[in-house]
Amino acid sequence: AARKAGADVVVVSLHWGTEWQDAPDDLQLSLARSLTASKSGNRPDVDLILGTHAHVPQAYEKVNGTWVVYGMGDQIAGEMTNHDGAHDPRGNQSTVARFTFSPPSRPGARWEVTRAEFVPQLYDIDAGRVVDVNAALAQGAELHAVRDRIRDVVLSRGAAKDGLVMAGG
Template sequence: AYEKVNGTWVVYGMGDQIAGAMINYQGVQDPRGNQSSMGRFTFAPPARPDGRWTVKKAEFVPQWYDTTTGRVVNLNTAIEGGAEHHRPVRDRIRDMVLGRGAEADGLVMGE
């Protein structure tokens, strides 16, 4: 999840960008272990020499690690290219990322 705390962006548990097959206690692969997001923050320089940098744009990019090909997949790009089977995974990641109200503070899903 992502959230803004006292004006500072905080990102909790972005997930595993690269991981092997995750096996649960029943011996079955748990695909959530290969789902994650990448935070992307664009900064603006201080208006004054003694000022602070500020976040101009806050984004997240949902991704999935394909254990078969050994590649990180940008889920938005894959869906845009016709891989509709990735939509539920992307939506689940989006819901987790936005679960602490970050959308109201300006966090958007990037490409």
């Protein structure tokens, strides 16, 4: 409907996935394939999918030529406990998805992602603020393990080969 109404870029935000699971679940994978395969004429119906719900960062992946962020994690959360009742620091880790779209080279064609980035973040419970992990590392913070965990999860489905980069890192 958005494309038919004249939208140049269609971003779909989905509340999906299994809480506390780093990997996208079968429903996320299936729905991502289905949504990214949907077309109206010669253009895809969806240009970007941004997912939420799992409380932890999940993979980014290009599916049928369309970027999918399965889960960005919780940007602002307090002390997080998982389904086992245990404190789970992953619930304070997140990413910001940054995708730069450029207009098509010919009228009626698809707008293309010309830059795909993610920013690893951590919610500092004591300070009550979101921290850009790479900026904090540059200032001497000991967040290498947090940054590496987020990066490994985000890139776990091969997004680096499709051009996804970690901003500031």
